[in-house]
Amino acid sequence: MIKIGMVGVGDISGIYLKNLTQLFKEVELVALCDLVKEKAEKASAEYHIPKIYDTMHELFADEEIDIVLNLTRPYEHFLVSSEALKAGKHVYSEKPLAATLEEGLELVKLAKENNLFLGGAPDTFLGAGIQTCRRLIDSGFIGRPIGAAAFMICRGHESWHPDPEFYYKHGGGPMMDMGPYYLTALTNLLGGIHSVTGVARTSFEQRVITSKPKAGEVIQVEVPTYTTGILEFDSGAVGTLFTTFDVHSNSQARFEIYGSEGTLLVPDPNTFGGPIYLLRQEEKEYRELPLMFDYGENSRGLGLADMAKAIETGRTPRAGYPQTLHVLEAMSAFETSSRNRAAVNLVSKFEREKPMEAYPVTGMLL
Numbered sequence: 001m002i003k004i005g006m007v008g009v010g011d012i013s014g015i016y017l018k019n020l021t022q023l024f025k026e027v028e029l030v031a032l033c034d035l036v037k038e039k040a041e042k043a044s045a046e047y048h049i050p051k052i053y054d055t056m057h058e059l060f061a062d063e064e065i066d067i068v069l070n071l072t073r074p075y076e077h078f079l080v081s082s083e084a085l086k087a088g089k090h091v092y093s094e095k096p097l098a099a100t101l102e103e104g105l106e107l108v109k110l111a112k113e114n115n116l117f118l119g120g121a122p123d124t125f126l127g128a129g130i131q132t133c134r135r136l137i138d139s140g141f142i143g144r145p146i147g148a149a150a151f152m153i154c155r156g157h158e159s160w161h162p163d164p165e166f167y168y169k170h171g172g173g174p175m176m177d178m179g180p181y182y183l184t185a186l187t188n189l190l191g192g193i194h195s196v197t198g199v200a201r202t203s204f205e206q207r208v209i210t211s212k213p214k215a216g217e218v219i220q221v222e223v224p225t226y227t228t229g230i231l232e233f234d235s236g237a238v239g240t241l242f243t244t245f246d247v248h249s250n251s252q253a254r255f256e257i258y259g260s261e262g263t264l265l266v267p268d269p270n271t272f273g274g275p276i277y278l279l280r281q282e283e284k285e286y287r288e289l290p291l292m293f294d295y296g297e298n299s300r301g302l303g304l305a306d307m308a309k310a311i312e313t314g315r316t317p318r319a320g321y322p323q324t325l326h327v328l329e330a331m332s333a334f335e336t337s338s339r340n341r342a343a344v345n346l347v348s349k350f351e352r353e354k355p356m357e358a359y360p361v362t363g364m365l366l
Contacts, residue, residue, distance in 0.1 A: 002308035005031040005051075005059045005089075007080050008071035009039040011162070012094060012300075016071065019301040021047045025363040027301075027308045029069075033059045056080060060087035066311065067092055069304060070120070074171030078103040085110040085118065090311065092304045093120035095180040097324040099171030101332040108321050117311065119320040122181045123303025125188045126318060127272025128296035131356045133257070133264060135292060137189055138355075141278060142259025145190055148231075148239035150182045150269075151253030156245035158209045158219065165219050167245070168207060173223035174243035175200070175331050178270070182241060182255070183327045185269035189257055190233045192326065192350035197343040198229030198334030203246040227334050232343075241334075272299045293356055309365045318353040326350040 004020060004027055006013065020029040031051035032040040040052045053059040060068065060083060068084040070077060070093035078098045081091045085107065097120060098104040111118035124130065137145060152174060157164040166172055187193060203226050207219040226246045231239040242253075255266040261281050267274025273296030277286040295302055303319035310317040326348045333344040357366040 001028045002026065002066045002311060003064050004029045004067050004069050004304070005033070005062060005065040006069045006071060007033045007056045007059060007084075008073075009034040009043050010071060010073075013043065013071050015298055015300045016069065017043055017047045019299060020304070023299065023363050024301055024305040025361070026312070026365065027305055031059050031062060031065060056083065057087075060084055060089055066090060067117075067304065067307060070094060073166050074176060075099045075166070075169065077171070078107065081107050081118070082110055085114055085116055088114060088116070090117040090307065091120075092307050092319075093324075095121040095324070096171070096176050096331065097321065097328045099176070101329050104325050104328045108325055111321060117307055117317055117320060119303065119307055119317050120324050121300070121303060121319070122184050122269070123300065123306070123319050124181060124269055124272050125184050126295065126302045126306065126356055127299055128291040128293040129267035129272060129274045129276065130185050130188060130269060131293040132276055132289070132291050133266050134189055134355055136264060136276075136278065136289070137257060137259070141262060141280070142257065142264050143261030145235065145237050145257060145259050147237055147258040148186055148190060148256065149258075150186060150239065150241050150255045152178045152182060152243040153247045153249045153253045154245060155248050156207060156225070158207050158211060160211050162211060162213065164209060164211065168219050168221045168223060168225070170222060173225055173227070174245045175224065175227045175334055179227075179241070179243050179331045180327055181269040182243070183330050184323065185255070185266065186231070186239060186241075187323065187326065187350055188352055189266070190235060190237050190239070191352060192234040193231050193330050193346055194234050195232045195343045195345045196229055196330055196333035196337055198227060198337040200224035200227040200335045200338040202226070224335060224338075229334050229337065231330070272296055272302075294358065294362055306365055316353060318356075320353075322348070322350055
């Protein structure tokens with residue numbers, strides 16, 4: 001049984017706590033740490049987690065812990081992950097890998113030097129939706145993939161999130177917050193990215209919080225909130241990606257993969273399931289296809305469970321640093337391209353790991 005220590009017991013921790021204690025059967029969550037100790041105490045009582053630590057370094061010193069689960073805010077990811085790696089722990093982090101490419105490269109260097117696994121969210125690409133799409137594409141249902149279009153459109157998080165300021169600070173913004181879902185799905189469907197050409201803007205210098213308990217407070221925006229551009233994949237396919245916190249919209253925009261013989265409508269990559277629609281050249285309209293894999297519901301922690309299995313069996317994790325670093329470099333390239341008014345060739349290379357394999361018991365992996 002692989003033992004997990006969680007650092008950060010904030011808003012996203014609830015689904016991890018639930019899934020790591022109730023769904024995934026080959027990991028055990030044994031320790032919690034948060035700067036607000038009451039949060040850790042509440043989670044410990046509700047989910048029967050035996051250990052609470054006052055500091056992350058105390059948690060890192062626990063010899064029982066194999067993997068540190070980093071659920072801190074994006075600008076804190078580097079410090080927590082780097083200290084865990086230095087302490088000899090494998091690390092699985094919420095997205096993004098780090099707030100900057102330079103920090104991500106340093107984390108990868110530490111992981112390599114210490115022969116440790118490093119990876120992280122999003123793991124939605126391991127769910128039934130994207131895995132079914134991958135099988136369809138790899139099996140030739142749309143012919144040769146030639147392009148893609150993915151759009152994440154909303155008016156920001158200050159109308160619903162209880163503490164939305166960090167979304168507009170260093171490490172935040174729509175590309176760094178939501179881009180990982182789309183880029184991770186795209187690379188798992190189409191392969192590695194060769195270059196990025198992007199435009200990034202900050203449409204509003206201030207945002208007013210309208211959600212409780214901080215309604216009326218003003219956020220000074222430090223990051224681009226309207227980012228769009230073109231992706232050239234190693235395969236030759238061309239993709240469009242658009243992420244924004246600036247647009248009034250009452251529905252999520254489309255995510256499509258275009259092939260020489262058909263088009264695939266992909267589910268929202270922020271979910272594990274969702275409907276899939278295929279249009280073949282022989283047909284006049286889209287038809288919905290069934291999901292062919294498990295984990296169609298909210299299965300956050302699936303990538304962590306996969307890392308635990310990789311430690312046990314000696315294989316590479318599906319959500320490892322080759323993926324999270326490649327996605328981080330691609331996200332960073334949008335802003336670099338916009339600033340320099342030129343395409344940016346990516347240095348990191350990405351090769352897809354093997355697709356998910358079915359196991360008769362939900363919560364156990366191969």
